[in-house]
Amino acid sequence: MTQPPIAVVTGAYRGLGLETCRQLAERGYRVVLTARHEAEGRAAAEGLAALGPDVRFHALNVTDPASVRRLADDLRAEHGRIDCLVNNAGIFPDPEPGGEAASIFRADLDTVRRGFETNTLGPLMLCQALIPLMAGRGRVVNVSSGMGQLSDMNGCCPGYRLSKTALNALTRILADELQDTGVKVNSVCPGWVRTEMGGPNATLSVEEGARGIVWAATLPDDGPSGGFFRHGESIPW
């Protein structure tokens, strides 16, 4: 029997990551749901698997190089290859937007560093470790944000904004180096989504937010690479 396509999603025991796993599994992917908290991650994977989808758990802290290496080694041993990587794990390191505390003049550099560690360097390490497992054909989705758009850059929250702008640069660098391969790399803004990060007043459900991520994760061979998208539509950097 041929193996189903394999998708790896980071930070996936709740929010957009979990819903992305559900939608990819619905499309026939074998999904490796990863999370740094083992009990929560395992429970989330088992919850989806109980409904039928092919979902397995693997522990992953995206800021820990040893954890990333372990994931790559286990994926190679167990599946031989992967078809899709969704860099979803993210943090909003800054104080609540709107207040004086979120001003760049009050920004604590350790907060900014934490943003980079999780939102930029984590995806970089995962791309370095897992794109070789795509063997020349695959899809990478960097879950970014409108708050990282240079064309719409405003004040406040430098930890989050700088890390997502840098993540977008990572998308461009990778897409360029991979241009003659079948590996496509894109950034996706999911919109403002009701999750722990987005809060209860956000305009979109997780189902709606994850749809644009899954669109980029399942692009056909003639689909775009090196772009920034929201709900499947190109948006400016």
Ligand SMILES: NC(=O)c1ccc[n+]([C@@H]2O[C@H](COP(=O)([O-])OP(=O)(O)OC[C@H]3O[C@@H](n4cnc5c(N)ncnc54)[C@H](OP(=O)(O)O)[C@@H]3O)[C@@H](O)[C@H]2O)c1
């Ligand atoms: N919600 C929105 O409106 C919105 C808008 C634009 C972009 N986004 C982006 O969408 C992505 C998903 O966010 P969300 O809204 O679903 O927020 P969320 O519910 O807060 O989910 C974030 C996930 O990332 C995980 N994570 C954080 N640091 C990690 C690490 N070092 N290793 C592994 N996992 C880690 C969290 O797990 P822990 O519990 O372990 O921290 C959690 O599972 C993020 O990249 C975010 O920036 C969201």
